[in-house]
Amino acid sequence: MSSVTVQGVEQLFHMGKRNVVHALRGTDLEVAKGEFIAIMGPSGSGKTSLLNVIGCLARPTAGHIAIDGRDLTKLKDVDLDRIRAREIGFVFQGYSLIPTRTALENVVLAAEYASVPRAERRVRSLEMLEAVGLTDRVDQLASELSGGEQQRVAIARALVKNPQLILADEPTGNLDSVTAEEILGLVKGLCRDGQTIVMVTHDSRMAGYADRIVFLKDGRVVDEERIRPSV
């Protein structure tokens, strides 16, 4: 389990010479170990930017981000790579599998980046694909899978390294409502070990799976709603 602390984070993007976008404006957020939070807000409110800085994909312009007390802003790029590889599982909206690799190869790749011992990579990947119900599709190219199947592979890929923090950016955005509920049920079911989950979503029904919903507007946390006590 990981705790996440976001303190006064600013994020600026320079779009051309004069246009500066202020994506995050002094954002503060605390996520407890094992907590599942959903981040909601209108387009351009800074949801994905916040997820990116928590996920070590971007460095904030100002402020501090800490995972389990480690200040990410003080770490080198290679250390951030290592944290992404070993401690964080990402699930994206567009599935984002490598189309020329099979379902199994996509999962094995994440295990490889996470430095899972070579002998265990395949076994663990097969176990994860079995857990998401894709035992009979492991050798199928990613490009040949349906949207729901691809997102299941993406979940298996995120979880194969047994991460303590899972970051999901609109994980059900491209799915029909039935499949979306299945997928989210799957994520929650597989995260019973108490992983911390931060999910960005537009969909209030999906946000209902979380312990807490945080509302973002203009790069700031403007409200939050506790749905159930965190683990």
Place this chain on the structure above:
Amino acid sequence: MGVLRDMFRRKGRTLLTVLGIAIGVFALVVLGSASENDNVYIQNLTGFYANVITVIDSQDANFVGMANGNRPLTMEMRSGLEAYDGVDGVYPQVSTLLEDNYVSIIPPMVLSVTPGMWKDYLGVTLAQGRLINGDEEREVVLGSDIAKGRKLHVGDTITIRGTRFSVVGVLNRTFVNLSDSAVYVPLADAQQLYWNTLPEAYRTGIKPSDLAMEYMVHVAPGADAEALASKIARDFPGTKATGPTEMMETVSGLVNLLNAIVLAVASVALIVCTLSIVNTMQMAVGERTREIGVKRALGATRGRVALDVVAESVLMSGLGGLLGVGAGSIVATALNSAIVASTGTSALLITWRLAAGAFVFAVVLGLLGGLWPARHAARLDPAAALAYE
């Protein structure tokens, strides 16, 4: 396997790039085989000429009497040359063109054999039959290329300038064109053949048995060949004595020109193929920007992302290299067989050194061509790459 599938995502583009590399390597292999043929020739000739002084008439600019323009020396010189300290053997040489019309730089020659001459002569070994000593009549030993080109074996006859000779031996290949395309005849027969080619005015008053076109003076191990060559030139006015160093400089000059041409072709191939790979890989990186973002999100380091790109470009160039080396070797070998059949002289030679060198060259092209796109891929901002549509 995954890299191979990535490479063929855009089949047409990849195949065109591979084909471009293959054509560049093909040209390199075919041209290189001409250069290699001559390089091996020089290597073998260097060994042979390391202890040989060649004596010709000083008015003649031709190289080792290979062309038919030498003014004859006389047999009287032989005893004078043999009298020097450090001389192991003196072999008068008489040579004529096998035929007057030829298309090769090094045409098939009729070369004389003097008793004792075979000792250390270009390291020749017999493929068939026996050698001639030099005092026989109307017997020939054939170089390997001329025998192969004219389909001649021991027991056959060959007509040289109107005179029939029996083939008594065929040599193994020495990779010295002069030897491989030569017809070796006894000295007396060579003198007669040469005498027949002389102008009428020159023939009167000179017997065939007095004629020599050049002397090959074998120097004993440890003796100073260069000093001896200078001494011979001083003692025999009107002659030119060429020592091992000058001989090899003359021959190397010809081959260096060919090597320079091959190097120039290789340089052009290097630039064109590298640019082609850069273009292909740069486009691939552009198309896979989001995928690179995903890999970075999964924890791939910049180095790992760069490695994936370089691996793909090296695989592409390696495949092109294999095709180019394969096609080049087949074409050069077939071409050489045709050249040997029509001229009796080998002109192209595929060696492991050339094939391996051309393949490694292609792989290095891939490596160089992949570096820039790899650097670009590695420097992509992960968050921006993930947002790329």
